[in-house]
Amino acid sequence: MTGPPEVTILLLGDAECGKTAFLSRISQGSDKQASKEPIRQLRDGDQPFIFDIKFYNRPYRFEFYDTGSPENWTLLNPHVVVLCYDISSRLSLINVQRVWVKEAKLAFATRTDLPILLLGLKRDLRSETDPNGIIYPQESYRIAQELRCDKYMECSATTGELMGEVFEDICKTAAMTTTAKGGLSEGGCSLM
Numbered sequence: 454m455t456g457p458p459e460v461t462i463l464l465l466g467d468a469e470c471g472k473t474a475f476l477s478r479i480s481q482g483s484d485k486q487a488s489k490e491p492i493r494q495l496r497d498g499d500q501p502f503i504f505d506i507k508f509y510n511r512p513y514r515f516e517f518y519d520t521g522s523p524e525n526w527t528l529l530n531p532h533v534v535v536l537c538y539d540i541s542s543r544l545s546l547i548n549v550q551r552v553w554v555k556e557a558k559l560a561f562a563t564r565t566d567l568p569i570l571l572l573g574l575k576r577d578l579r580s581e582t583d584p585n586g587i588i589y590p591q592e593s594y595r596i597a598q599e600l601r602c603d604k605y606m607e608c609s610a611t612t613g614e615l616m617g618e619v620f621e622d623i624c625k626t627a628a629m630t631t632t633a634k635g636g637l638s639e640g641g642c643s644l645m
Contacts, residue, residue: 457512466537471574478610532630541578543585573607
């Protein structure tokens, strides 16, 4: 008997943009009680971070890889790529536009079936004191459309806000890649 399908999800983005905190919070649970506890950070050496979940009455094994370095991920064959940025850092979003999306498209140029998602992290740090201006969801959604991402999402690992919804959305997209329909969105970027 074979095990559940193994689905690889690659998180790309600048160091310190919140990828590890996101995965660490998910590993603790995204409920209200877990968000009141301090985040216990996962270690890079423990990758892939594995989550066994049931979707559509079928078990899946989701393997998350978290990296801020192209040398570490170019040999992977992901089912989904999640481009991550820090909502409180405009430079982080600029790097997604100028560096990360290009690196991903270059590394996976032959993949026409690869869903690419845009994820804004550290939602709780969106403030009006950023000297480079606030990054509102509308702007991020527009950028996701320009980058031809399949979906835009945002959440906060610190407060737990939208964590469960974002994790579920990523996993549903990843699960869809194992079907004949695939995980690409119909008609472009959708907002979550």
